[in-house]
Amino acid sequence: MSVKILLLFHPTIATEPERIDDTKNVLSNEYSNAQITQYIIDRVALGQQTLDDDTYDVIYYLAPREASKNEFNKQLTDYLYKALKNGGKFTGLIPDNSTILAITTGFLISDDEKSWLKPQTEKSAPAVVSLRRTKKNEDKAKTFLPSFKRLDISKDVKTPAPSSPPTSISDNEEKVLSVEQKKAKLNFLSNLTNEDNDNYGDDGKVDEDILDDEALELGEIGNVITEPVDCKTTGTKRRRACKDCTCGLKEIEEAEEQRQKSIQRSLLSKMAASASKEAEEIENRIKLREKEEGARSKAESTKKKTIVRFTADDMTEIDFTIEGKTGGCNSCSLGDAFRCDSCPFLGLPAFKPGQVVTIDSFGEDI
Numbered sequence: 001m002s003v004k005i006l007l008l009f010h011p012t013i014a015t016e017p018e019r020i021d022d023t024k025n026v027l028s029n030e031y032s033n034a035q036i037t038q039y040i041i042d043r044v045a046l047g048q049q050t051l052d053d054d055t056y057d058v059i060y061y062l063a064p065r066e067a068s069k070n071e072f073n074k075q076l077t078d079y080l081y082k083a084l085k086n087g088g089k090f091t092g093l094i095p096d097n098s099t100i101l102a103i104t105t106g107f108l109i110s111d112d113e114k115s116w117l118k119p120q121t122e123k124s125a126p127a128v129v130s131l132r133r134t135k136k137n138e139d140k141a142k143t144f145l146p147s148f149k150r151l152d153i154s155k156d157v158k159t160p161a162p163s164s165p166p167t168s169i170s171d172n173e174e175k176v177l178s179v180e181q182k183k184a185k186l187n188f189l190s191n192l193t194n195e196d197n198d199n200y201g202d203d204g205k206v207d208e209d210i211l212d213d214e215a216l217e218l219g220e221i222g223n224v225i226t227e228p229v230d231c232k233t234t235g236t237k238r239r240r241a242c243k244d245c246t247c248g249l250k251e252i253e254e255a256e257e258q259r260q261k262s263i264q265r266s267l268l269s270k271m272a273a274s275a276s277k278e279a280e281e282i283e284n285r286i287k288l289r290e291k292e293e294g295a296r297s298k299a300e301s302t303k304k305k306t307i308v309r310f311t312a313d314d315m316t317e318i319d320f321t322i323e324g325k326t327g328g329c330n331s332c333s334l335g336d337a338f339r340c341d342s343c344p345f346l347g348l349p350a351f352k353p354g355q356v357v358t359i360d361s362f363g364e365d366i
Contacts, residue, residue, distance in 0.1 A: 001033065002033040002034070002035050003031040003032070003033060003034050003057045003058065004034075004035070004037070004052070004055060004056045004057050004058075005027055005031060005034050005035065005036045005056065005057065005060060005301035006036075006037050006038075006039070006055075006056040006058070006059045006060070006061075006083065007020075007024065007027070007036055007037065007038040007039075008021065008038075008039055008040070008044065008058050008059065008060070008061050008062070008064060009023075009038065009039040009040060009041065009061075009062040009063065009094075010040075010041060010062065010063035010064060011041075012063075012067075013041055013062055013063060013064070014040065015039075020038070020062065020063070022059070023062050024036055027058075027060060031057075031058065039060065041063075041076075042171075044076065044079060045073070045075070045076045045079075046262050046263075047258070047259040047262040047263060048263075048266070051080075051082070052082075052083065053077055053083065054082070054084070054085050054086070055083055055085070056084055056088060057082050057084075057085055057087075057089075058088060058089055058090075058091065059080055059083065059084060059088070059089075059090045059091070059092075060091055060092040061090070061091070061092035061093045061094075062092055062093070063092070063093045065093070067093060067095075067287060068093055068094070068095055068096050069095075070095060071095050071096065071097055071101075072095050072098050072099050072101065074105070074290050075255075075258050076100065077098075077101055077102060077105045078105060078108075078255070079273045080116075081105050081106055081107060081118060083362060084118040085118070086118060086119070086120045086121055087117075087118065087119075087120045088109075088118045089115045089116060089117045089118070090107070090115060090116040090118075091114060091115035091116075094113070094115070094116070097131055099113075102116050104317050106118065106119070107340035110345055116296045176303065195217065223296075240253070241253055242253060243317050245286075319351060333351050333352065333355075334346045334350055335349070336348075340349075345357065
């Protein structure tokens with residue numbers, strides 16, 4: 001018979017395939033005909049990978065030693081408990097400070113505290129109550145009612161009232177019985193009562209040999225084992241679990257709600273991570289564009305700016321009375337009509353030879 005093994009490994013172990021292969025070989029040698037299935041434990045914890053109930057004989061957790069500080073949550077522990085068969089075990093790396101959580105989930109802790117065991121549970125079948133009348137039932141019917149004797153009035157003797165036999169089961173047992181079983185029990189007792197009335201004579205006496213209190217066995221009726229009624233669903237609308245649900249529908253709804261919440265949280269985290277990454281990319285593109293535009297504008301401004309520098313000779317006063325201090329065309333003093341395009345005296349009125357002319361105002365404009 002094959003042994004189904006679930007290998008759950010930590011995300012960091014995914015980068016060490018040789019360690020996973022070694023663990024598989026160890027499990028195959030330890031269990032004959034082992035069928036090994038492997039998942040990353042984070043996918044199981046987030047509900048992205050579902051595990052079938054009552055499927056695996058062994059669940060092995062492979063993780064680095066420092067991962068023992070990461071405690072399991074209640075949801076993951078429930079997944080592991082439901083996935084194991086009765087008598088199965090969870091072994092491998094056991095998280096620290098998770099013993100109480102494992103016990104509350106239903107696990108048993110091994111003596112060496114290196115594994116969690118799922119106990120063997122046997123489902124007891126409900127007892128069958130036979131309602132057919134047999135000879136044994138007829139004999140019991142004769143002993144159902146108590147006997148009564150006439151009191152002799154002449155004798156002033158106080159006799160204790162006869163104690164009534166147990167004719168009904170306890171309140172707790174009454175609650176366990178279903179409606180159909182209650183009806184069947186009432187019909188059965190009613191038939192017995194009608195037949196017992198035939199045993200009375202005209203004087204109201206009953207043969208004492210018929211009465212036997214110890215022969216009355218109500219255990220066959222009172223000790224009926226019944227299972228809780230399932231919260232059945234209708235064909236059109238899903239029925240919610242009752243307030244005091246005992247069929248397990250409430251746990252199923254809570255697990256489904258937790259699974260939906262985990263999926264939503266996973267999607268929201270992915271969306272937030274994607275949005276932040278996209279925002280960073282946009283910001284980097286804007287900075288790069290601003291940097292390129294700044295460099296381009298700086299280069300353009302450098303080209304446009306032409307610095308004009310004058311030497312000391314250019315800024316010296318020109319005196320046409322001194323030889324060598326004349327304009328290039330020798331006609332600057334005659335006015336703009338006789339001046340060249342590059343003459344520094346453009347715009348000034350004509351001046352007489354020997355007149356001192358300065359170009360300080362022109363230098364200020366530069």
